[in-house]
Amino acid sequence: MSHDVIIIGAGPGGLACARKTAGLGLTTLVLERKEKIGKKVCAGGITWNGLIKNVPEDISERQFCRQHIFTRFQRTCVTSPTPIIATVNREKLGREMAQKAMEAGAEIRLGCQVTAIHGQTIHCTSERSGTDHRYTCTWLVGADGSSSLVRRSLGLPVVAAGVGITYQIPGNFPEMEWHLNTALFANGYSWVFPHRDSASIGAYVDARRMKASQLKANLCRWGDSRGYPLKQHRAAAELINFDFRGWRFGNTFLIGDAAGLASGLTGEGIFPAIVSGEIVGRYIADSETDLADLHKLINNNKLHARMVSISGKNNILATLLAETVTFGLKKKLLDFSAVEMAV
Numbered sequence: 001m002s003h004d005v006i007i008i009g010a011g012p013g014g015l016a017c018a019r020k021t022a023g024l025g026l027t028t029l030v031l032e033r034k035e036k037i038g039k040k041v042c043a044g045g046i047t048w049n050g051l052i053k054n055v056p057e058d059i060s061e062r063q064f065c066r067q068h069i070f071t072r073f074q075r076t077c078v079t080s081p082t083p084i085i086a087t088v089n090r091e092k093l094g095r096e097m098a099q100k101a102m103e104a105g106a107e108i109r110l111g112c113q114v115t116a117i118h119g120q121t122i123h124c125t126s127e128r129s130g131t132d133h134r135y136t137c138t139w140l141v142g143a144d145g146s147s148s149l150v151r152r153s154l155g156l157p158v159v160a161a162g163v164g165i166t167y168q169i170p171g172n173f174p175e176m177e178w179h180l181n182t183a184l185f186a187n188g189y190s191w192v193f194p195h196r197d198s199a200s201i202g203a204y205v206d207a208r209r210m211k212a213s214q215l216k217a218n219l220c221r222w223g224d225s226r227g228y229p230l231k232q233h234r235a236a237a238e239l240i241n242f243d244f245r246g247w248r249f250g251n252t253f254l255i256g257d258a259a260g261l262a263s264g265l266t267g268e269g270i271f272p273a274i275v276s277g278e279i280v281g282r283y284i285a286d287s288e289t290d291l292a293d294l295h296k297l298i299n300n301n302k303l304h305a306r307m308v309s310i311s312g313k314n315n316i317l318a319t320l321l322a323e324t325v326t327f328g329l330k331k332k333l334l335d336f337s338a339v340e341m342a343v
């Protein structure tokens with residue numbers, strides 16, 4: 001069966017793209033390997049600039065006008081009259097975005113694992129029935145995350161990626177915290193991102209700098225020192241691709257983590273996925289579409305990637321960056337948006 005657009009992956013990037021292409025009159029099919037939309041290893045933090053512009057306000061669980069930042073030598077609290085970051089429930093975000101994409105006319109097939117791509121022909125297996133299907137399309141969009149099959153089919157390796165680990169701990173956590181402890185997390189950090197009745201407590205680092213097993217051990221050590229019983233809970237980890245090599249390859253496009261558009265510095269990837277999905281969707285329908293916001297995103301991605309590469313060279317440089325940024329925030333020389341992707 002042939003469609004104008006086939007999108008592989010029903011994450012925030014794929015669903016944002018599907019809403020646009022279907023809304024602009026193109027027949028759109030989304031293929032998603034999971035049976036349920038939205039479940040994803042994630043801390044669920046969305047910067048306020050990104051949230052207001054792109055996500056319905058009612059899906060946010062908690063909103064924070066204060067950010068507590070700790071380094072080895074300093075601590076500071078950044079405040080703002082409007083929330084700086086909100087946390088969202090990824091399943092709820094996924095459901096809302098899927099609803100909007102379907103209302104615009106997109107078809108979403110769940111439990112459909114794409115197994116091979118030959119040009120614009122896509123082979124997939126239905127998880128439930130075990131049957132194989134073949135689809136063709138005019139435009140193919142890879143929205144299939146950090147281990148993207150579409151990207152691999154284009155022969156584009158992922159060299160620069162971060163690794164993120166999170167534990168979802170039940171309880172009421174009042175404050176949002178960032179811990180730039182370079183002795184434990186090198187050029188990464190650990191976090192406490194409170195949700196409604198729980199918090200994501202986790203850590204992120206450039207995967208070239210530290211192995212996931214070491215990051216997990218250091219996170220648990222740090223958790224013990226703060227009184228968080230992380231070892232009693234189940235950890236979940238995934239890669240976050242920030243190795244951007246392009247978004248258009250003939251009639252095939254890459255968006256979100258598949259394109260490597262997440263921030264190498266912080267691991268922020270929801271906003272880049274939604275924005276790149278929307279712009280690529282519009283571009284497929286109209287090649288004259290304004291690409292300024294996509295280029296802004298790409299520039300931020302490259303800047304963050306450069307910063308993480310430099311600070312990843314050794315712990316002195318990592319400490320220098322962490323202390324300088326924190327000092328800048330403390331003295332109000334820097335705004336928190338300096339580390340966001342939504343600017």
Ligand SMILES: Cc1cc2nc3c(=O)[nH]c(=O)nc-3n(C[C@H](O)[C@H](O)[C@H](O)COP(=O)(O)OP(=O)(O)OC[C@H]3O[C@@H](n4cnc5c(N)ncnc54)[C@H](O)[C@@H]3O)c2cc1C
Nearest residue numbers: 009011012013033043044045114144145164256257269270
């Ligand atoms: C521990 C951790 C914490 C994070 N915290 C944050 C945070 O607080 N804020 C933030 O902004 N970002 C965060 N991120 C990053 C964020 O989760 C991703 O950047 C974001 O989800 C990318 O969206 P996407 O649509 O590009 O890809 P994804 O959300 O990964 O969606 C890809 C979809 O494609 C599907 N898929 C993959 N392969 C196939 C296939 N072969 N066939 C069919 N379907 C397929 C997958 O099942 C998935 O549903 C975090 C990541 C990690 C690992």
